[in-house]
Every structure is written in C-alpha cells, then in structure tokens.
Amino acid sequence: MAQKSAPIAVPGLTTFSTDLAQLEERERSIKNRLAQNEIEYADLLHAPAAAPNVSRVSAILGDVDSAATAENSETRRVRLAELAQERTDLRQALDIIRGRIAAERRNASALAWQTLAPVHRDLVRDVCLPLAQARKALQALWAFRDDVNRQEIIWLAIEHFTGANIVGEPQEDRLGYLLSQAVAAGYLKAEEIN
Numbered sequence: 001m002a003q004k005s006a007p008i009a010v011p012g013l014t015t016f017s018t019d020l021a022q023l024e025e026r027e028r029s030i031k032n033r034l035a036q037n038e039i040e041y042a043d044l045l046h047a048p049a050a051a052p053n054v055s056r057v058s059a060i061l062g063d064v065d066s067a068a069t070a071e072n073s074e075t076r077r078v079r080l081a082e083l084a085q086e087r088t089d090l091r092q093a094l095d096i097i098r099g100r101i102a103a104e105r106r107n108a109s110a111l112a113w114q115t116l117a118p119v120h121r122d123l124v125r126d127v128c129l130p131l132a133q134a135r136k137a138l139q140a141l142w143a144f145r146d147d148v149n150r151q152e153i154i155w156l157a158i159e160h161f162t163g164a165n166i167v168g169e170p171q172e173d174r175l176g177y178l179l180s181q182a183v184a185a186g187y188l189k190a191e192e193i194n
Helices: 018-046 052-061 066-150 174-184
Strands: none
Touching: 018 066, 066 174
C-alpha cells in the first residue's frame, strides 16, 4: 500500500509582499465607492422630476416655492454630472490599481518561487524517478513479449499484460516523453532515466 504524503503548505502571496494586501484593500474600496456611485446615480436619474407647470401651480397654491423647485432641479443635474465624472475617475483608478496588483503579484510570485522551486523539484523527482524505473521494467517486459511472439508461442496459458492500456505501446514511449520533458526542464539528468 502506498504511503500517503503529508500536504504541503503553500504560503499565500501576501507572505511575499506587504504591499499586495494594501493594494487589494484599495481595490475593494474603489469597487465599493463605484457601486455606491452607481446606486446614487440611478436613484437620481430615475427619481420623478417636477414638471415646470407643477412647480408654477404649487407656487400659486403656496405649497412650494418655485425658486426652490428650480434650484432643486438644477442641483440634481449638477449632482448627476458630478456622479458621472466620479464614476469615470473611479473606473480609471480601478484599471490602474488592477495593473499595480498584477505587477505586485508577479513580483511576489517570483519571490515565492525562490522558496517553492526546490519543493516542486523534489515532488517532480518523486514522481519521475519511479516512472523511470517503471519504464525500464516495461522495456524489459516488451522485449520479453517480442521474444515470445518471435518464437510464435501462443499467449494461451497466461493473461497477456503489456501495460499498453496505461502507458501506450513501446513505439509511443509516453513515459519516455514525460521523462524527457522533466530532463529538459532540469528536474532530472538524462542518465537518471536511461
């Protein structure tokens, strides 16, 4: 039975960057301000406006000061314009902060890999070295199978097993391809797989 390995604790990017958490908090703050802006803008935009004749009639009746109603309408237009400009500014700020976050994540990732690369290398080797041994064993099995077939011995008395359903036929050499990728990436040396 295979031994289960312990999970590897991978630290978060904020471990490698003190600025990342602040940038992400600033992004959340800008998003919240943008959402509030959009709500206020929609509320103002869709609020019923007093028609000019209503304000004049209200003024005649003494219910509402017509100057106050006109001023309120102008204030509303000004506020809508302010909100529209603020929304444009917030979206630009959001684009900029997202760029800064992406750059900081790249920097933090580069620092993280200084710590994580040896762990990754060891894990790749833990997978590939047994596969290299399995490949050698399969090559011996395939050579045996070929010798049996050359001698025209019928596979009757035993179950024929070649591993082809898992690793392909010898000419495919899927394990060899996988292992050559590990060599090309520097995780293994060529002599470790031959």
